[in-house]
Amino acid sequence: MSRRRALFSYLAARLVLAPVMLWLIASLVFLLLRVAPGDPVDAVLGTRAPEAARAALRSQLGLDRSLLEQYGQFLANLLRGNLGESLNSQEPVAGIIGQSLPASLELGITALLLAALVGLAVGFSGIARPEGKVDLAGRLYGVGTYALPPFWAAMLVQLVFAVWLGWLPVGGRFPPTLVPPSGSGFYLLDSLRQGLAGGDWQALAGSLRHLTLPACTLALLLSGIFTNALRLNLRRALASDYVEAARSRGIGERQVVLRHALPNALLPVLTITGITVASLIGGALLIEVTFSWPGIAFRLQEAIAQRDYPLVQGIVVVVAALVVVVTVTVDLLVALLDPRVRF
Amino acid sequence: MRLFPRLAAGLITLTALFLPLLQACQVQRRSERLVVATSARVGSVDPVRASTFGATQLLSAIGDPLYRLGPDGQLEPALATALPRVEGDGLTVRIPLRQGVRFHDGTPFDAAAMVFSLERFLAIGSLSYLLDDRIASVRASGSHELELRLKRPTTVLPELLSTINLTPVSPTAYRQHADKALPDRFVGTGPYRLTTFSDQQQRLEPFADYWGTRPRNSGIDLISLGNSTALFGAMGSGEVDVLLSTGLHEDHQQALQQRAERGTLRQGEGPALEIGYITLHTDQPPFNNPTLRRALAHSLDRDRISERVSQGLRPALRNLVPPVVSATGQNLWPAYAPARARQLFREAGYCDGRRLELPLTFRSNIPSDRLMVLTWQAQLARDLDDCIVLQPNGMESTTVYRQLGEGAFAAVMLDWRGAVPDPEAYLFPLISCSEAQGGRCLKGESALSGSFWTEPGLQQTLVRSEGLAGDERRRLLLEIERRTARAAPYLPLWLVAPRAWAQAGLATPRFDGNGRLLLQELERQP
Numbered sequence: 001m002s003r004r005r006a007l008f009s010y011l012a013a014r015l016v017l018a019p020v021m022l023w024l025i026a027s028l029v030f031l032l033l034r035v036a037p038g039d040p041v042d043a044v045l046g047t048r049a050p051e052a053a054r055a056a057l058r059s060q061l062g063l064d065r066s067l068l069e070q071y072g073q074f075l076a077n078l079l080r081g082n083l084g085e086s087l088n089s090q091e092p093v094a095g096i097i098g099q100s101l102p103a104s105l106e107l108g109i110t111a112l113l114l115a116a117l118v119g120l121a122v123g124f125s126g127i128a129r130p131e132g133k134v135d136l137a138g139r140l141y142g143v144g145t146y147a148l149p150p151f152w153a154a155m156l157v158q159l160v161f162a163v164w165l166g167w168l169p170v171g172g173r174f175p176p177t178l179v180p181p182s183g184s185g186f187y188l189l190d191s192l193r194q195g196l197a198g199g200d201w202q203a204l205a206g207s208l209r210h211l212t213l214p215a216c217t218l219a220l221l222l223s224g225i226f227t228n229a230l231r232l233n234l235r236r237a238l239a240s241d242y243v244e245a246a247r248s249r250g251i252g253e254r255q256v257v258l259r260h261a262l263p264n265a266l267l268p269v270l271t272i273t274g275i276t277v278a279s280l281i282g283g284a285l286l287i288e289v290t291f292s293w294p295g296i297a298f299r300l301q302e303a304i305a306q307r308d309y310p311l312v313q314g315i316v317v318v319v320a321a322l323v324v325v326v327t328v329t330v331d332l333l334v335a336l337l338d339p340r341v342r343f
Numbered sequence: 344m345r346l347f348p349r350l351a352a353g354l355i356t357l358t359a360l361f362l363p364l365l366q367a368c369q370v371q372r373r374s375e376r377l378v379v380a381t382s383a384r385v386g387s388v389d390p391v392r393a394s395t396f397g398a399t400q401l402l403s404a405i406g407d408p409l410y411r412l413g414p415d416g417q418l419e420p421a422l423a424t425a426l427p428r429v430e431g432d433g434l435t436v437r438i439p440l441r442q443g444v445r446f447h448d449g450t451p452f453d454a455a456a457m458v459f460s461l462e463r464f465l466a467i468g469s470l471s472y473l474l475d476d477r478i479a480s481v482r483a484s485g486s487h488e489l490e491l492r493l494k495r496p497t498t499v500l501p502e503l504l505s506t507i508n509l510t511p512v513s514p515t516a517y518r519q520h521a522d523k524a525l526p527d528r529f530v531g532t533g534p535y536r537l538t539t540f541s542d543q544q545q546r547l548e549p550f551a552d553y554w555g556t557r558p559r560n561s562g563i564d565l566i567s568l569g570n571s572t573a574l575f576g577a578m579g580s581g582e583v584d585v586l587l588s589t590g591l592h593e594d595h596q597q598a599l600q601q602r603a604e605r606g607t608l609r610q611g612e613g614p615a616l617e618i619g620y621i622t623l624h625t626d627q628p629p630f631n632n633p634t635l636r637r638a639l640a641h642s643l644d645r646d647r648i649s650e651r652v653s654q655g656l657r658p659a660l661r662n663l664v665p666p667v668v669s670a671t672g673q674n675l676w677p678a679y680a681p682a683r684a685r686q687l688f689r690e691a692g693y694c695d696g697r698r699l700e701l702p703l704t705f706r707s708n709i710p711s712d713r714l715m716v717l718t719w720q721a722q723l724a725r726d727l728d729d730c731i732v733l734q735p736n737g738m739e740s741t742t743v744y745r746q747l748g749e750g751a752f753a754a755v756m757l758d759w760r761g762a763v764p765d766p767e768a769y770l771f772p773l774i775s776c777s778e779a780q781g782g783r784c785l786k787g788e789s790a791l792s793g794s795f796w797t798e799p800g801l802q803q804t805l806v807r808s809e810g811l812a813g814d815e816r817r818r819l820l821l822e823i824e825r826r827t828a829r830a831a832p833y834l835p836l837w838l839v840a841p842r843a844w845a846q847a848g849l850a851t852p853r854f855d856g857n858g859r860l861l862l863q864e865l866e867r868q869p
Contacts, residue, residue: 038741044469053472089387089526099541155572163576170577176378176544176564292569294543302384305741
């Protein structure tokens with residue numbers, strides 16, 4: 001089978017499996033939520049509401065129907081693309097996700113870019129003299145940032161830069177005294193557009209200031225992964241036969257590193273990036289909670305606490321779908337870039 | 344190859360430059376607007392759904408109730424012009440309404456609008472059960488007169504009608520939402536208009552056509568920050584002008600109080616309407632033994648616990664009804680007396696080689712609960728080590744609430760805040776019982792609260808109190824509370840008062856009688 005055909009078959013298989021995977025995940029979440037102790041009626045009415053009021057609300061929310069009926073309804077709605085309404089706010093779940101997901105993506109993408117930039121630079125910096133001081137510092141950085149407990153790092157960063165120095169806001173996504181820009185939900189882009197259109201750059205400055213601490217903290221935590229991955233893969237590549245062959249042909253060390261070793265060392269990094277992106281779509285819960293960042297993970301945590309079944313189900317299904325898309329995309333990208341990959 | 348260390352150094356330098364640059368780009372604070380922060384997020388601003396502190400705080404600034412409780416706790420008409428007038432049979436009540444009031448959308452407020460709002464609340468309101476068993480029907484008996492038909496005589500109607508959830512909404516704006524909540528918009532009559540809403544941030548602008556006293560500031564931005572450190576830090580850095588105590592850890596509150604004492608902040612305190620208490624499962628051993636319950640009541644060193652857990656910010660409480668509501672000044676529950684506790688434990692068959700193992704459940708997501716349980720555990724180990732050993736059991740609050748009525752806990756720590764500042768709002772939800780068998784409550788609030796305690800005739804006395812008024816009612820409710828204290832199915836622990844801190848350049852924050860911050864009174868001082 002030709003490589004192109006194999007790639008096509010692989011893609012087709014993943015596409016066929018994706019709905020099955022989503023169905024499994026959705027069913028599992030549906031079941032686990034109902035098995036878990038706690039009642040959404042408590043979240044809406046409180047615990048002291050009379051039984052009649054509770055029964056009326058249960059009926060209104062469709063919670064009095066059999067589990068099978070509820071499951072059937074859930075799947076039927078899902079097939080129609082209807083994620084239902086939040087039990088608490090009665091807002092459409094799709095709308096809530098539409099508000100929260102851009103916040104998480106904005107934070108995640110910025111953090112990932114920063115992490116890649118810093119992590120790869122640090123990982124690269126020690127290559128000139130392996131086991132030298134710079135290499136050792138890079139190794140320590142990689143291990144240290146990877147091992148940092150996220151909640152501790154986030155609180156420390158918050159304490160130093162927001163509370164003690166007062167340089168940046170403590171939390172939130174946008175200055176409270178300004179009206180958030182409307183548009184895509186990505187405040188950086190929306191406020192940039194607003195600035196370009198009206199010359200008012202306050203919104204952009206505000207968005208940037210609010211994004212800086214959570215994004216930098218998340219980037220710091222993620223950068224160690226890139227540092228370690230690049231360091232190890234680059235060292236492995238530099239010790240390989242094709243690099244030795246290049247050197248023996250008289251190619252300069254810089255050319256050897258940049259042209260021969262680096263592209264090969266970056267391929268595993270691409271896979272790691274894919275996995276990191278996938279995990280970031282679900283949100284960086286501790287970062288979002290610490291910095292009061294209204295992202296999807298923050299929302300999911302609240303919805304779980306309130307046993308808001310439709311909202312939890314909706315968020316999990318959407319996040320799972322995005323994770324599937326990202327992982328397939330990364331797999332394809334790696335396959336396209338690396339001729340050694342077989343299917 | 345020296346390029347790469349240089350690159351890294353450059354990046355670090357860039358980052359070091361970037362932060363101060365951003366700091367320099369600080370958004371200019373518009374001095375006339377005020378930023379008020381709390382940990383409470385607002386899921387829905389619709390009065391039919393609003394039940395959390397954050398939602399009712401917001402509603403109290405953008406809506407008006409028929410009656411309101413002033414800072415001194417006195418009931419005063421708001422959208423009503425006088426107290427309800429009860430007709431001859433005691434079941435028909437007429438309420439005259441204020442004229443010249445407009446909704447935020449410009450439409451006039453009248454009796455028809457009030458009927459629309461009340462009927463909507465009764466039909467789809469989350470808290471409609473507060474009125475369901477009292478109000479049979481609502482109608483407009485005049486353009487500005489409301490007529491309520493009651494199911495039974497009740498003397499707390501004005502207090503109930505002071506509930507902010509009964510604030511009227513514009514029938515024009517809510518026509519499409521008569522039977523469905525409108526979570527992210529509000530069109531009412533309050534001193535502020537809600538111009539931007541998200542669960543984390545709400546923007547309020549003064550309502551130009553407001554019928555009452557205009558707000559003293561040019562607008563409020565309510566924000567929610569996710570944790571106590573963030574709230575405390577935001578106050579310290581001047582990012583927020585006013586901070587509410589909801590969600591703030593005790594040590595942060597204490598630090599803010601100290602700053603207020605030094606004059607760098609201004610502190611306001613509202614009425615202490617929230618109680619912390621322990622429920623004992625009286626229908627199961629060991630707490631079906633009243634002697635043991637009394638022993639436990641005597642073993643609780645509330646003052647010490649309050650000092651250790653909250654540094655005195657949560658005053659010790661020996662009643663179910665907060666003093667600000669009952670106004671009796673009497674402590675009904677047994678005082679801390681370890682010797683007496685030991686004697687009672689002995690009477691119950693403990694001490695002298697047999698220790699009571701007490702599993703005390705607490706909500707693991709509430710820091711003060713955990714501290715309280717650990718402090719009490721240490722105090723019991725010090726005072727009554729040979730009689731009782733406390734076994735803390737942390738559990739997520741949602742799970743605790745769900746299992747409470749199923750009798751899952753021998754002892755559990757909880758809190759409660761009455762819907763209105765009236766003794767009834769504390770006694771009924773804890774001890775009323777619709778179906779009993781001797782001293783066991785099978786169905787009703789007492790069972791839902793996890794104590795399952797009642798006494799023959801108690802429910803009838805509770806119901807009788809509803810038809811009484813004035814001193815006679817107060818005496819009867821006090822007697823009911825006294826009976827409860829003797830049986831000790833609950834152990835009141837402490838009181839929680841709302842607090843707010845404002846930056847030094849602002850007026851001292853004040854609360855209304857329902858414990859909500861008066862946002863319209865916040866102002867910068869020259």
